[in-house]
Amino acid sequence: MAAGAVVAGGQTAATTFFGGDDAVAALQPVAAVTKEAAPADPEAAFEGAIGGNQLLPDPLAVDALDPESMVDVQNLAKAVDIGRELARQAAIIEAALADGAPEAYLYGDTAYVKPTVGHLTSLFGSRWGRQHEGIDIAGPIGTPIYALTDAVVEESGPATGYGLWVVLRHTDGTQSVYGHVNRSFVREGQKVKAGEEIAEIGNRGYSTGPHLHLEIWSKDGSKINPLTWLRKRGIRY
Ligand SMILES: [Zn+2]
Numbered sequence: 001m002a003a004g005a006v007v008a009g010g011q012t013a014a015t016t017f018f019g020g021d022d023a024v025a026a027l028q029p030v031a032a033v034t035k036e037a038a039p040a041d042p043e044a045a046f047e048g049a050i051g052g053n054q055l056l057p058d059p060l061a062v063d064a065l066d067p068e069s070m071v072d073v074q075n076l077a078k079a080v081d082i083g084r085e086l087a088r089q090a091a092i093i094e095a096a097l098a099d100g101a102p103e104a105y106l107y108g109d110t111a112y113v114k115p116t117v118g119h120l121t122s123l124f125g126s127r128w129g130r131q132h133e134g135i136d137i138a139g140p141i142g143t144p145i146y147a148l149t150d151a152v153v154e155e156s157g158p159a160t161g162y163g164l165w166v167v168l169r170h171t172d173g174t175q176s177v178y179g180h181v182n183r184s185f186v187r188e189g190q191k192v193k194a195g196e197e198i199a200e201i202g203n204r205g206y207s208t209g210p211h212l213h214l215e216i217w218s219k220d221g222s223k224i225n226p227l228t229w230l231r232k233r234g235i236r237y
Helices: 002-018 020-037 042-053 059-065 067-097 226-232
Strands: 104-107 110-113 119-122 125-127 130-132 135-138 144-146 151-159 163-170 175-179 197-200 211-217
Touching: 067 104, 067 110, 151 175, 163 197, 211 226
Parallel strands: none
Antiparallel strands: 104 110, 119 135, 125 130, 135 211, 144 197, 151 163, 163 175, 175 211
């Protein structure tokens, strides 16, 4: 479209200069001047005649004002902006994967990672006549656990039933809870980034085999089904 618009503009200008009866009319005063005054330089007279008798549009000015050309320039600028935005998002994802998290996704403008490698062994909900407040992801002791997203460490240490746990408060107020961990690598009050290794899978507390017990607490403290919450952010088990 850009080339077409430019050519069309050029043709319009060329016609005015050289084509058809208009061009002949433009040349006529030159012939008259030549007969009457016989200037030394006929070329100079020719140029003077065109400049003096007609206000011809500048072909460059025609192109600059062509609304279609302006749209093309805007589209190009937009494409450059989109390219920059994609590069910025790719950088966020890359940073989230830097510590070894298996997957990372952008949700809004925030990175979320798959918190550990392993397989789902227990769902959220009623289990053995009591409420299981999270999901269990089984894996060998020592398997890295990554911060789900940017957060501040709310708690890191022993907790009844959880053995040793890490609780993260995300930027939006949601909290993620990582239970039965073997070791924690973070301290209360510490800032962590999405994908940062915070702990490793263990078998401490009320646990019958090494696994990550993951809970998600909403801002008001209610426990959310982690599978649904994760799936919304692109993470599946
Ligand atoms: Zn559990």
